[in-house]
Amino acid sequence: MLGIWGRQTWWWSGGSRKLRVRDSKLRAHSRQLLRGLTPCLPLSVTALCEELGGVLGRPITLMEWELPADGPFGVLISRDDEDVIVYQATTTKAHQAHIVLHEVGHLIAFAFDGRRPSGEHSCYSDEDERDAEVIASTIMDQAISMRRRVRTHKLDDPFQHSVYNSLVLTSEAA
Ligand SMILES: [Zn+2]
Numbered sequence: 001m002l003g004i005w006g007r008q009t010w011w012w013s014g015g016s017r018k019l020r021v022r023d024s025k026l027r028a029h030s031r032q033l034l035r036g037l038t039p040c041l042p043l044s045v046t047a048l049c050e051e052l053g054g055v056l057g058r059p060i061t062l063m064e065w066e067l068p069a070d071g072p073f074g075v076l077i078s079r080d081d082e083d084v085i086v087y088q089a090t091t092t093k094a095h096q097a098h099i100v101l102h103e104v105g106h107l108i109a110f111a112f113d114g115r116r117p118s119g120e121h122s123c124y125s126d127e128d129e130r131d132a133e134v135i136a137s138t139i140m141d142q143a144i145s146m147r148r149r150v151r152t153h154k155l156d157d158p159f160q161h162s163v164y165n166s167l168v169l170t171s172e173a174a
Contacts, residue, residue, distance in 0.1 A: 023134045030138040042058045064089045074099040105132030
């Protein structure tokens with residue numbers, strides 16, 4: 001799950017060498033996964049999830065929902081034939097993109113370990129939450145560098161958006 005902003009920033013305050021080694025393995029793994037995809041630019045989270053579902057072998061379904069304000073912003077529901085990411089309806093598009101990328105981070109980390117998330121989860125271990133944030137930030141970085149490459153090649157005239165806007169949830173950009 002992705003909780004209230006700020007409450008969980010302690011993940012980033014240091015960490016053991018073992019954790020940092022795992023972080024860099026997960027970063028490398030995520031970058032490799034992303035290189036294998038052919039998402040359209042500007043990168044949409046919706047299109048990314050579609051492609052990633054194909055790579056991971058299970059479709060990823062996104063569902064916008066008005067989640068209680070005092071609960072998690074995102075919930076991952078693993079069903080027999082699909083993984084469903086429920087994300088908060090009442091927040092900004094950029095925040096929604098981060099919520100979805102965080103849950104995607106859980107899916108990638110579980111697949112990396114050969115584990116499967118079971119049932120409906122809004123609460124994982126601290127290590128799992130750290131993994132999810134490391135992967136979400138790697139995807140975010142990758143989107144930013146893809147956008148820079150587009151700029152360098154002067155291909156971005158139709159895209160007068162910020163980096164965050166290029167990562168918003170859209171259904172038509174797929
Ligand atoms: Zn989480």
